[in-house]
Amino acid sequence: MAIKITGFYQLPHQTMPELVDFDEVFDTSFMRKYTRFRTFEKFLQGSRLKIENQRDFEALPEEKMDAWVRKATKFSSWQEMLDTATDKYVMHKNM
Incomplete structure (x- = not known):
């Protein structure tokens, strides 16, 4: 069963937050670099x-x-993982 998770993010140049699929924020390259999983769903x-x-x-x-993130990633908390992924997503989107 596919798990689809989304979140609202307000990018620096926007006045309104936009709905973003976590599969975009936590893309395959991010997941491979920082976790032992290929996708956020598998994570x-x-x-x-x-x-x-x-x-x-x-x-x-x-x-x-947080406990799962510490065990399965290079991050010490869910917030740290989310912030890093969001920063990378914003940088990529602004290119």
């Missing part, structure tokens, strides 16, 4: 946390996501 599936949809993802306690 979520590998966590063994019950994340089947957007609602499950949003309801997940950040402490659980």
